[in-house]
Amino acid sequence: MSVYGVLFYALGGLMLAATTLAVTSRSLVHAVVYLVNAFFATGLLFYLLGAPLLAAFEIIIYAGAIMVLFLFIVMLTRQDKPLAGGVSLMRWLLPGLTSLVSLAAGTALVFSGGATGVPLAPAMASPRDLGRALFSRWWLGVEIVSFLLLVALVGALYLGRAPREGAAAGKSPGDAP
Amino acid sequence: MSDWFYLLPQAILCAGGLAALGLGAVLLRPAPGLQLGGALLFLAAAGAIVLALPAAGPVLDDMLAFDGIVRFYQLLILGSAGLSLLFASRYASLRGLAGDELYALVLFATLGMLLLAGAANWVIFVLGLELFTLCLYVLIALDRGRRTSLEAALKYFVPGAAAAGCLIFGVALIYAATGSLDLASSLASTAAGDVASFGPGLAGLALILLGVGFKLALAPFHLWAPDVYQGAPAPVAAFLATGSKVAVYAALLRLVAALPADAWQALAPVFWLLSAATLLAGSLPALTQTRVKRLLAYSSVAQMGYLLLALLAYPAAGPAPVMFYAAAYVLMDLGAFGSLGLLSPVSGDLDALEGFAGLGRTRPWPAAVLAVSLLSLAGLPLTMGFVGKFVVFVAVVRAGYPVLAGIGILGAVVAAGAYLRVLGALYFGRPVHAGQGQPPGPAAYVALGLVGALIVLLGIVPGPLLGLLR
Amino acid sequence: MIVPFGHVLLLAALLFLMGLSCTIARRNLVMILIGVEIMLNASGLALVASSLRWMSMDGQALTALILGVAASEVTVGLALVMAVRRASGSLDADRQTALKEDDR
Known part of the structure; x- marks a missing residue:
């Protein structure tokens, strides 16, 4: 595996971890901060995939402007305490199951070869x-x-x-x- | 003829929206008549140009398409915007809502709808859709001091934003599979490949259909519709129910037309199920509704079912049924929601069935147009709704879906009962509130007259229009 | 070579599903908006990767445009959320029940 590959999997793992934490977080402030991490990783991934300007935009607009907007709203509405009740398992059941099914289908598609097996060559x-x-x-x-x-x-x-x-x-x- | 002329209607609407905003900034309190007249002038100019432009293939670097079908739907959208504004202007100024935002946002929404109806590639498709949905979020919340209006906007926003996310990811997957953002060519090559190589493309198509289904309120994605229509100001509900639906429907028609025959064969059962579910999900709950706005919301869901029937018959029967029924739908829903707004007191839109009691005698003109619209929605003879349903059912049976036509007729009969309850209240109920509501004003009378006359006229002599559409 | 194209698509699909689940499962309106942002971000990732796969700029251009879409959507969304909170005093989607089917 090339150094590009290692970087990709490391950034991808970081994005998945940060997004999972953000989505399941009981505190809105924590969720926003995790998401800033995920967007930074996305920006780096954009750079890796040959889009330097978009990488800068991603960090300036997503991780910068949009997330600061979210933080403002969280502060303005005094929602900086953990959400009461938090995350109920029942509500996650249906989306979780559908996601698992679609994911299984997607994985099968990706690893069955065909057009999705094309290796990406580095370009800028x-x-x-x-x-x-x-x-x-x-x-x-x-x-x-x-x-x-x-x-x-x-x-x-x-x-x-x-x-x-x-x-x-x-x-x-x-x-x- | 230069390609640039095809951008002229859109450019006029841009100018109109900016002018409305500028007018509000320069004259702090512009006369409502000036705003309304200006907006109508811009809409009419755009309509005249749409009417005059010759049909062409994709223009402007394959950005926009313009053929007879697009022209027809764009005219419908412009007409729906104009009539909604006629209904809305006095309604809004009586309630203190007639700021420059109302007129500017309606014009910008119309711009987005025109772009969506004429989109020849996915970029314009997504951006046009986003533009008018964003305007509608704000328009539904126009009565921002009222909790129901805000809640309706929220209930349109949450599923709408999720649907937009699905749609955009679907477009990304189609681009991943085919390397093209062109609507026709990407769909053709998605359908041409085998599942293993083009799986992402098929998943993308499914996500796009899901997003479109949300916007059209097809069952099982229709649950937002009753709440949103109930909470939105009535003239905004009229615009939401007609303009936005017709624009998305026109885009769906382009998608179906771009699909190769074998892909259509594979998708037809999906549309079969969707239309059957939508017909039943719209017709059956209508029967037990005691709130007229919710009843109209369910009825507009059911009307989407009839439009899907016409879509199923489209490859076999041609475009006349889809176009005629869309026109009928626009007039009926504009008439119903528009006159409901005119009958309502300033304190809040009429909703409960009892509120309509006796209005047929105390407010004869708006009540008569409401009655005509309801009769047409029920599909009674001598109305446009009857002719539309007849044309659609004939086309569907010819296309080989007799069961679906049966479900459609069943749904129409069931829903007719619900409409008759409202008619009964209008004309046979004892008036409860004497003298509620305000006189509609001349602009609204024009709209009432146009809608009522067209529904009846095209119901009695549909021949010329049908001939034109063929 | 970086990685197979499918792996990037799979990562994007995972992120998209997380965002979708977030909009469906969470009750807090701000979290619902965050879910939408995650979905749009995943679309951007898929588009940039496809742009590299097909060696064309269309995907990158659409990603740049989607940045604008995301920004405007979140602006209106947050303004709406603030207005709703002012009117109802709650950010909980389940507590917005002024509009519902009649009880019977």
């Missing part, structure tokens, strides 16, 4: 390649995502402002209080 796509692909081939997608972000901004602002008392009396809530 420079940020310039990604930029070219994004802005020459997939420019329409970039435009749509820009509107997606605008809608998210408008929506979050709208939902975040508390409705004024007496808004139902015919006043427009569109202007700031």
Whole structure:
């Protein structure tokens, strides 16, 4: 096994362990911190799979921005204590069983050879390649995502402002209080 | 003709949404008539261009497709957005909800729906779907001071986000199996390979169907629908039930059309089961409902079952039944939810059956359109719903699924009982609340008149439209 | 050679199933959102690996776009969660029961 292979399995193991801990954690803060670890490992894996710019994005956006947002919400809502009742086994039964079945099917598919047995050769796509692909081939997608972000901004602002008392009396809530 | 013209309707909607937001920023309290008129103008301009564009293959680097079917569904979506806004404008301003967000988000949602209906590759498919769902999350929570509205948005968000995750992972698996993000070519090569090499592709297709099933509220993924429709403001529920469903349905139609014949043979039993389950899951619970919004929600689930029937018959019978029934569905649900909103008092949407008692006499026009929509949903003759069901059943029997047609007729008969209870309350009940609700205003009268007249007119003379669709 | 393509897909599938199980099994709304993020992240991993497998940039481009999707979805989701908490005082999905079938 090459050094790439060793790295892949080590990072993959780290991701699985961190995600398992996050998913089953009884404390929201712990879950978020485990998840930051998992996203760091994903970023490194992206680098290994030849996507350095995406690796940086993954760490900046997922591990940075999104997880900090989660932490803010956890702190704002004072949910930093362990969840009462925590994780009931019965609720995990159905998703757990379905996951096991799909996993068994997936494993059988992967190890039965065919197209999924193709070895991945190391290669690197420079940020310039990604930029070219994004802005020459997939420019329409970039435009749509820009509107997606605008809608998210408008929506979050709208939902975040508390409705004024007496808004139902015919006043427009569109202007700031 | 340059490819760029095919982006013009979408660009107009972008401009419209930005204009609505800008208007709200410049004039702190713009007149509702100005906002409504502007939004309708943008929708109409986009519609005119959609109508005028000639059919073409994939355009703009294979991003968008535009053929007769796409054109029809895009017009339906634009019409549904326009009528929903006509129903919504006075409803919203009476309740203090008519900010610039309402108009901007409806326009942006319409943009996402147009993109989804015309998507020629998975990237546009996913992004278009996300764009309008994100707008709908906020629109359902429009009445953010009311707990039910927020809860409905949450109950749409949680399954919706999970479904989006499934759909995106499905797209990733299809790309892993085929190396192509093009809708038609990736589906063709997924179906062409043997299971061992293209297992991920098949799993991806299954996940995508699951995500689509959630958005369309097909059984067994329909459980969110009654809660969401009950809690959402009625005109938003009208838009959610018509525009978003039609857009996803148009995309599903493209998927089915892109599948090679042998793959369709393998998938047909799945659709058979889904449509039978959806018909029964929508029709049977409707019978015991005492809340009219939930009843309408179950009925729209059942209508999705009829649309799936038409989809099953699509390869054999052509596009006319799917298109005609989709149009009928849009008009019926817009009429039902829209007039329900107009009949409701400001304190909260009418829901319990008793609240409708005697409204046929005190509020004749909205009640009449509600009655016509319900009769059409029940499939009574002289309405568009009857013609639509008839066309679909004929196509399904011809395509060789007589049992399914039987289940469909059974479901229609069962559900008709539920609709008749509402009609009974409307016209034979004793009025409980004298003078509740507000006068609908001229915009809503236009919408009421259009919807009611079209349902009856196309129910009596469906020939020209059916001929056009063939 | 790094590893067989299938192994990366299997890792992505595992992560995806964990995220899906998290959204289904957990009751806390923030945990449900975290599950969705895990699902989207798994999709990104599968796309980047496929991009290497097919030596095309399409998968990487879609991953970059999905970053935007994840960010906007989580923004609206968290704003909604905050609004719901303000209205109902709870972050527990099971306690949101103002809308339900009539008891009889």
